[in-house]
Amino acid sequence: MKQTFKIIMALVLGTGLFSCNNSENSGKANQGALASNAAERVYVAPGEHDEFYAFISGGYSGNVTVYGLPSGRMFKEIPVFSQFPTNGYGYSEETKPMLNTSHGFIPWDDAHHPDISQTAGKLDGRWIFINGNNTPRIAKIDLKTFETTEIIEVPNSAGNHSSSFVTENTEYVVAGTRFSIPIPQRDMPIKEYKGKFKGALSFISVEPETGRMNIKFQLIMPGFNYDLSHPGRGKSHGWFFFTTYNTEEANSLLEVNASQNDKDFIAAVNWKKIEEFVNNGGGKKMPANYAHNIYSDETHTATSTMEKEVLVVDPLEVPGAVFLLPTPKSPHGCDVSPSGEYIVGNGKLSADLTVHSFSKMIDAIEKEKFDGDAYGIPILKFEDVLAGTVKQAGLGPLHTEFDGKGNAYTTFFISSELVKWNVETREVVDRQPNYYSVGHVMIPGGNSAHPFGKYAVSMNKITKDRYLPTGPELEHSAQLFDISGEKMELLLDFPTHGEPHYAAGIPAEIIEGNSQKIYKLEDNKNKYATISNGDARVERDGNEVHVYMTTIRSHFTPDNIEGIKVGDKVYFHITNHEQDFDVPHGFAMIGANNAELLVMPGQTKTLTWEPKQVGVWPFYCTDFCSALHQEMQGYVRVSPKNSNIDLSWSLGED
Amino acid sequence: MKSYLLKICPALFLIGLLGCKNDQQANTDNSTVTTEQEQPAKQGQAFIKDDVSEPTVLDIAKGSEDHTTLVAAIEAAELENVLVNAGPLMVFAPTNEAFDALPEGTVENLLKPENKDKLAFILKHHVTPGKYDKEFLKKFKKLGQASDLNVPVEVKGEDVYVGGAKILASIPAGNGIVHVVDKVILPETN
Numbered sequence: 001m002k003q004t005f006k007i008i009m010a011l012v013l014g015t016g017l018f019s020c021n022n023s024e025n026s027g028k029a030n031q032g033a034l035a036s037n038a039a040e041r042v043y044v045a046p047g048e049h050d051e052f053y054a055f056i057s058g059g060y061s062g063n064v065t066v067y068g069l070p071s072g073r074m075f076k077e078i079p080v081f082s083q084f085p086t087n088g089y090g091y092s093e094e095t096k097p098m099l100n101t102s103h104g105f106i107p108w109d110d111a112h113h114p115d116i117s118q119t120a121g122k123l124d125g126r127w128i129f130i131n132g133n134n135t136p137r138i139a140k141i142d143l144k145t146f147e148t149t150e151i152i153e154v155p156n157s158a159g160n161h162s163s164s165f166v167t168e169n170t171e172y173v174v175a176g177t178r179f180s181i182p183i184p185q186r187d188m189p190i191k192e193y194k195g196k197f198k199g200a201l202s203f204i205s206v207e208p209e210t211g212r213m214n215i216k217f218q219l220i221m222p223g224f225n226y227d228l229s230h231p232g233r234g235k236s237h238g239w240f241f242f243t244t245y246n247t248e249e250a251n252s253l254l255e256v257n258a259s260q261n262d263k264d265f266i267a268a269v270n271w272k273k274i275e276e277f278v279n280n281g282g283g284k285k286m287p288a289n290y291a292h293n294i295y296s297d298e299t300h301t302a303t304s305t306m307e308k309e310v311l312v313v314d315p316l317e318v319p320g321a322v323f324l325l326p327t328p329k330s331p332h333g334c335d336v337s338p339s340g341e342y343i344v345g346n347g348k349l350s351a352d353l354t355v356h357s358f359s360k361m362i363d364a365i366e367k368e369k370f371d372g373d374a375y376g377i378p379i380l381k382f383e384d385v386l387a388g389t390v391k392q393a394g395l396g397p398l399h400t401e402f403d404g405k406g407n408a409y410t411t412f413f414i415s416s417e418l419v420k421w422n423v424e425t426r427e428v429v430d431r432q433p434n435y436y437s438v439g440h441v442m443i444p445g446g447n448s449a450h451p452f453g454k455y456a457v458s459m460n461k462i463t464k465d466r467y468l469p470t471g472p473e474l475e476h477s478a479q480l481f482d483i484s485g486e487k488m489e490l491l492l493d494f495p496t497h498g499e500p501h502y503a504a505g506i507p508a509e510i511i512e513g514n515s516q517k518i519y520k521l522e523d524n525k526n527k528y529a530t531i532s533n534g535d536a537r538v539e540r541d542g543n544e545v546h547v548y549m550t551t552i553r554s555h556f557t558p559d560n561i562e563g564i565k566v567g568d569k570v571y572f573h574i575t576n577h578e579q580d581f582d583v584p585h586g587f588a589m590i591g592a593n594n595a596e597l598l599v600m601p602g603q604t605k606t607l608t609w610e611p612k613q614v615g616v617w618p619f620y621c622t623d624f625c626s627a628l629h630q631e632m633q634g635y636v637r638v639s640p641k642n643s644n645i646d647l648s649w650s651l652g653e654d
Numbered sequence: 655m656k657s658y659l660l661k662i663c664p665a666l667f668l669i670g671l672l673g674c675k676n677d678q679q680a681n682t683d684n685s686t687v688t689t690e691q692e693q694p695a696k697q698g699q700a701f702i703k704d705d706v707s708e709p710t711v712l713d714i715a716k717g718s719e720d721h722t723t724l725v726a727a728i729e730a731a732e733l734e735n736v737l738v739n740a741g742p743l744m745v746f747a748p749t750n751e752a753f754d755a756l757p758e759g760t761v762e763n764l765l766k767p768e769n770k771d772k773l774a775f776i777l778k779h780h781v782t783p784g785k786y787d788k789e790f791l792k793k794f795k796k797l798g799q800a801s802d803l804n805v806p807v808e809v810k811g812e813d814v815y816v817g818g819a820k821i822l823a824s825i826p827a828g829n830g831i832v833h834v835v836d837k838v839i840l841p842e843t844n
Contacts, residue, residue, distance in 0.1 A: 256786075256794070392802070395800055437740055
C-alpha cells in the first residue's frame, strides 16, 4: 500500500500545475473595478469610439451581433439566417430569397463561427463569414453595409460545425460536416452507418474582388464527426486541420460509444494539392441540389439559384494530400498558432492539451512513418507529430486563441476558467475563473498570423446570478480580460444575445472608414423602385396590386389608396427618397401577416399585404424620422371582393 | 463595507472623468480600498444561493453523514465549483470508512494546504464526465477519469467495481450521479 502511495505521489508531483477552480482572487474579481481601475479602462466616454469591433455569433438567434471593445456596448444585430422583424429581413420580398434552401424557405438557423476575411494572414476587414449549423449554409456579411449579401447552402453536409474559417488570403472559406450521412442521401438502415456514411469537407472559393462564393470541391472523408477546423498559416499555409470525434463511427448513444477510443484524429488536409488536382480535371461531378442566394446592393434584391452539381474528391485519389494525426479524447477546438507551427487539439474530455508540430508532421510524412490507415488514409504516429502536452491545464478544454506574443489562451468548460500558457514551453502562465462554464474565447485577429493581443473575450455558457434575475431564461454572459500583461485581468462582464459560439474581433480603424452611410437613389436599380415622385402609382394585375410608394420627411406618396378588394395581394414597394445619413423610414400596415419594413435612404423594399376585412385601414411610418413623424401615415380603402370601385391614389388632394 | 464603497465610488468616478492623469493618486485611493477589504468570499457557481434546483453531486456529498472526509477534501482542494458544473459528472464517493482505511496520517497529510494539488488530483481520479447508473456501467470495460487516467470497470455477480472500489449505493443528482464506493480509488501508473 505504502509503495503504491509513493508511486502516486511521484506521479502527482510530476503533473505540475492544474486547475483548482474556486477563484482565489474572487475578491479581486468582485472589487476589480475599484482595485485595479478596471472601470476607467473599459470606459469609453460619450461620443468616443471603441478601439475594436467584436462580431459575436448569435448561436440559436441565427444572427450576428456587433459590439465595441472594451466598452461591451452593442451596436447592431445583423440578421443572417433568421427572419428579423426589426427591419423586415426575410419578410420583405427582396430578402426572402436569402433564406431559400433545397428544403424550401428556412426562417432560422444556428449561427456558429464568424471569421473575418484576410489578406496575407492579416485581417482585411472586407467580409465576415459565418456558418449556419442546422441546415448547412455559409453566409457572407459585407463590412461596408454590415448586411448579409450572400448565402450558399452546403450539400452532402449535416450539422455544419467545423466551419466557417478562412485561409490566409481568403482563397477559401471552409465548411466541414459534423454529422456524417449517406452521400448521396438515400433511404438506408441507420445501423449500416459504419463504413457507409461519409463526412464532407467543403472548400468554398472566394472570388478576390467580389467575394463571390462557389464550392470548389468537397473532400469525401470517412464517417467521423468533424468538429472544428482551422487553416494553416505561414509555413503551414496550404494545409487545413480538422478535429474529429466518433472515429468509432457509432450511430447511437455517442456519449458512451464515441468515447471508446483513447484517441481520435486531427485530419490534416493539403488543400493546395487537392486544388491542383481539381484544376487539372481531377474529381468527380456528382448531382446535387443546393441554393446559392446573392443579394445586390444595386437592386436591393436577392436572387436564389438552385445549383445542380458539386465536384467531389475521394482522398485516396490524391496521394499525399490527407493524413490523420492521433489526438486524445474527442478533441473540440483545432487551433493553429500564428506562426503556423503548432496545431492545438483541445481534448474536451481531457485535462491535458495536445500540441502537434507542423514541422514534425511534414518530417514524418516525408519519411513515411505511418501507423496503419483509416479507410486508406495514412495515420501518423502520435509521438512523431507531438510537440508536447500542456499537462493538467484544467478540465474540459474547448478552444484556444493566441496573442501573437508567444502565449495561448485556452477555455476550460468544466473547471470554468481561462488558462494562459506559453506556446513554446507549454507551461501554464496564469489562470482566471470564468462566470460560468466558458465555451469559446476570442482575441481580435486570433485566427490569423497577426493577432491583436490586447483583449480576450470569453463567452460563457451559464449565467445564473451574474445579472439582475430575468426569470428562467437568461442571456449568456461574456467577460472581457486585459491580456496585455503577464497576468490576465478581468475588466468587465456584459450580456450577449442568443448563444455566442465564437466571435471575430478587429481593430475599428481597419473598417470604420469604409462603413457606408446611405444608398444613392440614382444608383437604385430595384425593379420596383420609384425614383421620381411623379412615378408613384398603383397598378392592378388580376388580384395582384402593386403600390409604388415613396417616403420623404414626413409623408408617403401616395397616402390615400382606394380600389383595393378583399382577396387582393397588395405589394407595397417603398422607396426611401431620403439622402441623409441615418434617416430611415419604416412602413407598417395593419393586419399584415409578416413584419414591418425599415427602409434605408435610397433603398427600396417590398411588403406584401393580403387584406381580409372590408374597411379603411391605416398604415404609418414606424421609425421616428422627424418632428412630424406622427403625421406620417396613410389609408387604404378595402372594398368587398365583388365591388367595382376603381383604383385611385392621391396625396394632399381633397 | 458596501456603504463605504458607495461613498468612495463617486470620488473615483470623478477622477476617471478628469482624465485620471494622476495615476498615483488614484492608486493611493485604490490601495485604501484593497486593504480595507474583508477576506474575499468564495465565488463561483457552487456559492450561488439556489434552493429550488435539484441537488448537485456536491450537495449530495455535503448532505451525507458518511462523506464528511470527502467533503472536507473537496473543500481543501477547492473543487466545489467543478462539482456544480453542468456536467454531467459521475462521482465515485468513498465513505469515511474508506478514507479511514488509508495508511495512518495519509488524509491529514493530504489536507495540508501545501498538498492541495496532490489532493485535487486524487479527487479528480474519482470523477468521470458522464452519468451512468450501476446497471449501465456494466457495459464499460474502463472509464476515463478527470485525472486523465483510466480506471477499470469489473462486474462480479451483481456487484460493480470501479478501480477496485465496490459501488455500495447510487444517488442521482441534478448534474450527474453519485456512486458511493467502499474504497479510495488510487491512481496507478499506466
